[in-house]
Every structure is written in C-alpha cells, then in structure tokens.
Amino acid sequence: MESLIQGLDETQLNLLLILSSNNESIKLIGEHLGKTEPHTLTTPEAREKLQKVKDQFKKIEEALSSKIKEIATGDPMTSKLIQKKPIRVYMDGCFDAIHYGHMNAIRQAKALGDILIVGINKGDEIEKAKGPTIMDDEERIALASACKFGDEFVGYTAYTPTVKLLDELNADYCAHGDDIAFNELGQCCYDEIIKAGRMKYFRRTEGISTTDLTGKLLFNILTEEDKKTEIYKQFEQFKKPAQSKFLTTSRRMALFSNNKAPKPEDKVVYFPGDFDLLGIGTIEALKKAKEAGDFVYLGVYDDDIVHKLKGSNYPFLNVNERTMNLLALRYVDEVVINPMYKINEEFIKVMKINVVFNAGKGEDKSASMNYDGLGDPFEIPKKMGIYQYAEVEHEISNKLFEERIAKHKDHFMKKFIKKTINDEKSKAQSKIQVDEI
Ligand code: CTP
Numbered sequence: 383m384e385s386l387i388q389g390l391d392e393t394q395l396n397l398l399l400i401l402s403s404n405n406e407s408i409k410l411i412g413e414h415l416g417k418t419e420p421h422t423l424t425t426p427e428a429r430e431k432l433q434k435v436k437d438q439f440k441k442i443e444e445a446l447s448s449k450i451k452e453i454a455t456g457d458p459m460t461s462k463l464i465q466k467k468p469i470r471v472y473m474d475g476c477f478d479a480i481h482y483g484h485m486n487a488i489r490q491a492k493a494l495g496d497i498l499i500v501g502i503n504k505g506d507e508i509e510k511a512k513g514p515t516i517m518d519d520e521e522r523i524a525l526a527s528a529c530k531f532g533d534e535f536v537g538y539t540a541y542t543p544t545v546k547l548l549d550e551l552n553a554d555y556c557a558h559g560d561d562i563a564f565n566e567l568g569q570c571c572y573d574e575i576i577k578a579g580r581m582k583y584f585r586r587t588e589g590i591s592t593t594d595l596t597g598k599l600l601f602n603i604l605t606e607e608d609k610k611t612e613i614y615k616q617f618e619q620f621k622k623p624a625q626s627k628f629l630t631t632s633r634r635m636a637l638f639s640n641n642k643a644p645k646p647e648d649k650v651v652y653f654p655g656d657f658d659l660l661g662i663g664t665i666e667a668l669k670k671a672k673e674a675g676d677f678v679y680l681g682v683y684d685d686d687i688v689h690k691l692k693g694s695n696y697p698f699l700n701v702n703e704r705t706m707n708l709l710a711l712r713y714v715d716e717v718v719i720n721p722m723y724k725i726n727e728e729f730i731k732v733m734k735i736n737v738v739f740n741a742g743k744g745e746d747k748s749a750s751m752n753y754d755g756l757g758d759p760f761e762i763p764k765k766m767g768i769y770q771y772a773e774v775e776h777e778i779s780n781k782l783f784e785e786r787i788a789k790h791k792d793h794f795m796k797k798f799i800k801k802t803i804n805d806e807k808s809k810a811q812s813k814i815q816v817d818e819i
Pocket of ligand 1: 473474475476477478483484486487557558559560561585586587588589590591592593
C-alpha cells in the first residue's frame with residue numbers, strides 16, 4: 383500500500399477513492415452518466431461537453447491503471463496484486479557445529495527481506511577453502527534446516543555464490559556477516575555479487591565460532607603423545623582464553639524467543655537435559671519430543687550440574703549460550719533455564735506438564751543416574767505414568783563431535799590455524815561494520 387501511495391499523485395489517489403466509493407447514489411448517477419451516449423442528447427453543447435468528459439475520463443483511467451500496473455507488476459483489478467512484491471534474500475554458510483552465532487546470522491538475514499533462503503555449502507568446496515568439516519553434508523543440512531528463522535533451505539551450494547545462482551533461486555539479494563569470507567584463491571567469495579549491487583550485510587555475532595569450538599574440542603582430546611608433534615606446537619600458539627565473550631542480553635533472548643505460552647488444550651511436553659553442542663542426535667530427539675505433544679518445554683541444566691554430571695571439561699557452552707541455541711530451533715516452544723534437577727509433582731502441576739520426555743542412544747539409563755545423591759531425576763514422573771523415553775540413532779552428547787575430531791586431529795589442528803589466520807586477516811581488511819538488527 384505504501385508503494386501505491388508513494389507512486390500516485392493526489393488527484394489520482396482521489397480518483398481511486400471516488401472510483402471505488404460505495405456511495406450508492408453517486409454510484410448510480412455515475413453509472414448512468416457512463417452509459418449515456420453523447421448522440422442521444424438534444425443540445426449540441428451538452429453532446430460536446432459529454433464527449434469531452436468521456437474522453438478525459440478514459441485517458442485518466444488508462445493512465446491510472448497503467449501506473450498501478452507498474453507499481454504492482456500485475457493485474458490492477460485484484461487487491462492482492464497491488465501488494466508489495468516480497469524481497470527474497472539468500473544467505474549461505476558452512477554451518478558446521480552449528481551454534482547461536484549462525485542462528486543469529488539467519489535471524490538477521492531474514493530481517494533484511496521478507497523470505498530467507500538458506501544455502502548450506504558443499505563439504506568438498508569448504509574443505510578446499512578452509513579445511514574439513516566436523517559434520518557431513520546431510521548433517522549440516524539437517525541442522526541448519528532446524529533453525530526457525532529460515533524459510534527455504536537448499537543444500538550442496540557453491541562456496542563462492544554467483545549472480546546466476548541468485549537468479550536461479552529468484553533471490554533479490556545475498557546476505558553475509560560483516561566479516562569477509564575468503565575462497566581457496568584467497569579472494570572474497572562475494573566479489574561478483576557485490577559488483578552487481580546485490581549484497582547486504584548483517585553484524586557477525588561476537589565471541590562464538592566453529593573455530594573456537596574446534597579448538598576446545600581438540601584441547602579436550604589431545605593426548606600427551608599428540609602434544610609432542612610439530613603441528614601441535616603451532617596450534618598451541620593460537621590458543622585463546624576459554625572464557626566466553628558472547629553477551630547474552632535480554633534483547634537477544636527476546637528476539638530468539640517465541641513469546642508464547644501453551645494453550646489450555648495443548649498437550650505439554652517437558653524435556654530436560656544439558657543440550658551442549660547441537661548435534662544430529664539432539665535434532666532427532668527434539669523432533670520426537672515435538673511428536674509427543676503440542677507444546678515443548680526444554681529444561682536447560684545449570685553449568686554446575688553439567689560439570690558434575692559430565693566431567694570438569696563440560697559444558698562447552700554456558701547455560702545462556704545453550705538456551706540461545708535451543709530457542710532458535712523450530713521444535714522448541716519455550717525453555718526453562720536452570721530447572722530443578724529432580725522433577726517433583728509441584729513443578730509438573732505448575733507447568734501443566736502432560737508428558738515428561740527423555741531420549742538417548744540405546745536403552746534408557748535414567749534409573750542409574752545419581753547426581754548429588756538425588757537418584758533418578760525422573761522417579762516421580764515415572765510413578766505418575768507420564769514418563770516417555772525415545773531411542774535415537776545418534777549420540778545427543780558432545781561425544782560424536784569428539785569422535786570425529788579425534789579421527790583427524792592433524793587436519794583439524796591445521797584447519798584451526800588456517801581459519802584463525804584468515805579470521806584475523808578478515809578483521810583487518812573488513813571495511814564494513816553494521817549494527818546488529
Ligand atoms: N556468522 C555470524 N556470527 C558468527 C559466525 C558466523 O554472523 N559468530 C555468519 C557468517 O558471517 C556467515 C554465516 O554466519 O554469514 C555462515 O558462516 P559459516 O560459513 O558457517 O562460517 P564462518 O563465518 O567461518 O563461521 P564459523 O567460524 O563459526 O565457522
């Protein structure tokens with residue numbers, strides 16, 4: 383509507399109002415006048431006048447409809463077509479070991495237009511540009527597609543996108559963070575699109591990257607033997623402080639949240655856990671939790687509990703970061719941050735929970751869990767008959783990530799070094815800096 387108002391002058395807008403007016407008496411007189419042929423009139427003055435008015439009216443009407451057509455690029459007779467054409471934005475990435483920085487990127491890219499197409503780059507092209515990925519193509523596609531901020535997802539996309547690709551996807555623009563992504567030739571991947579004037583930027587989220595996570599994973603699994611190698615000596619020089627630099631502000635949380643409570647008729651599911659690095663097993667489990675009801679609450683354990691449950695190196699992400707990860711997923715309705723570990727009746731009643739859900743690879747081991755002498759955290763829901771366990775194909779914990787990294791330690795150390803150098807180069811060369819949307 384705004385483009386229509388901007389595109390027409392005041393006389394034309396007035397005419398549009400008159401033409402579409404519902405005033406019955408004016409409508410009838412107007413219709414009658416329209417149907418009257420000048421030659422049926424008796425006086426030559428009246429005949430001449432009516433002919434002039436009819437000619438003028440035709441001209442104005444034609445000019446108005448072609449202008450509307452121009453604005454709406456469609457048939458002006460239907461109101462649908464005078465709506466604004468949606469802006470389609472394409473953003474791409476590797477989305478390896480997907481994290482809330484990627485999710486915030488997808489959220490911001492979506493805000494740059496109306497429809498967001500997310501492209502997940504081909505593994506072999508990523509490998510050439512920056513080294514191997516932890517997750518394979520199918521896994522990265524499944525994980526990125528779980529992000530609720532994207533509308534359309536396309537896999538196996540080129541690491542260096544082209545104008546041709548944008549046209550094929552019917553995308554008006556391409557979007558990327560305000561850091562530079564270098565291809566295997568050391569050039570910016572988006573040069574062609576920038577030259578075509580079809581590039582948009584959003585702010586890269588500070589304090590989180592796949593490289594940082596890879597570094598942490600490597601430090602966790604490297605043996606004393608590994609530490610004697612030449613590559614380790616180089617890798618060690620790039621070690622960064624473990625402290626998270628991500629700022630969890632209330633605005634960011636609000637932007638990720640659905641701001642939705644369960645409806646009275648909803649079957650409410652509660653699924654607690656540590657939900658550290660987001661892997662394919664977590665997505666499988668969340669899909670099953672969503673199938674178990676209508677509204678899914680996740681409970682995200684406090685860092686201290688995870689530390690005691692999983693060991694001193696865990697969690698990788700603090701409770702705020704894990705919450706942000708989960709809120710970005712389409713299978714999650716709401717997150718309970720730092721819930722009580724042993725679920726009691728009062729909690730179930732207050733939260734109106736119908737199903738207490740748990741999942742894992744293999745059989746249910748919850749009966750043997752014992753944190754702080756509390757025993758099975760699901761003891762009460764089990765007694766109430768509302769406990770449900772689902773087996774998933776892949777590990778939900780960080781184990782899958784550690785196994786993958788352990789298989790190719792040298793490759794990942796090399797990648798860590800290369801990416802850290804590239805990131806520093808990108809920081810130094812990047813001339814664009816935009817504010818977070
Ligand atoms: N991105 C972001 N904030 C981050 C990490 C990534 O905004 N902390 C953005 C990138 O700018 C890019 C998109 O997410 O537009 C996809 O990034 P990806 O290709 O997966 O890789 P990197 O930019 O290298 O990110 P990472 O170091 O986490 O792999």
